[in-house]
Amino acid sequence: MAELRQALDDTFDHALLRHGFMHHNRDYQLVIQPLVTPRAETVNLRYVFRHCVQAICVTALPPHTWAVSLDDRLTTDEPGELDGHYWGVNWQMLYPGATLITDSPAARHWTEAVGIDFHEVRIETDAHALTLIFSALQAPARNPAPSRIEELAALFTAAQQHDGQPNSGRQKKQHHHDAHREIKGAVAHRRGDEGVIVFHPATVSKERPGVTTHTSNRIYRRTAL
Template identity: 40%
Template sequence: MNADEIEQALDDLFDQALVYHGYTDYMRDYEMVVQGSADPAAGQGYRRYLFRHCPKVSVTSSVGTDVWARSLDESLVHQQTPQSNDVYAWGMRRQALYPGAGRAETSRETKRWSSRLGVSFYEVRLEGNGHELHLLFSDLTVTDLEAGYTPFVVPEAQS
């Protein structure tokens, strides 16, 4: 994608639901799986945002320490709806990407990577109600996902 297409794809993340994020099994690219709406009742499809050639990712919880302190109970891992607004229901299995993604920025670090590898690099910050992510990447691919997509499968033991 060119820079304008990356910007449009990042704009499209606004208020979608992040359901999974992590490095791919080959550990070069970083993927995010999003549902088309932060409202699970909307039933919109899933898309994979693959941040290609991603040498740096920083993930920080955006849940406040006061809420964390009230959200340590293991039962919250299984709760899809919080009993109150004072806790975080980890069992929701999704987080709203609000306000979503910032602009793809250039920085001293992106310029350094670009000059060393000969391709453009970008830096972006994504905010959700569960995590804040900072990514350094060179390209972005967005694809629709079919039911059953699994980012990692434990292989059979080899004999």
């Protein structure tokens, strides 16, 4: 159980590129790209939930967000100045992430009926909320390199000119959450040989700056998309 929790925790803050049943229709998979890898390399990881007997996917967006996110241009590379959820980033932020449900009645039912252990997990992103019941998780080997999302969130927080006073743990968590609201849906990649990391926010709004660009020595905000 500890290994399962750790494997689920390792997905936190990363990019969910796609999810669904595999071609044989027995196992459910998440295809994840770490955000950001140490050298901004593209590395896709596959998490396979074996013997998946239940997979429920619902939207994580409230109705008022859907109401302003219906335009097909929000699914493209050129959303213009439309308000709404920007689908065109083509992936989801694994935040708040995965939670293993202890003493799950549904998992217990399948354990008793089939004769092997089953587990229930809830996976929350900025776009979907998943509930899976499965027997085992096939996860990639752990990457010893830490995620840089904390560093990016700290840079973003600094750019937003917080008061600069020492933060309590609760304040740091709130600042981290605030930063996520801005950089969720971020696509991190290199632009040519410049080593520039570009963030494309998932929520596009006329009233808010559109793109945050982080370079090796400074961070600045563009005021137009």
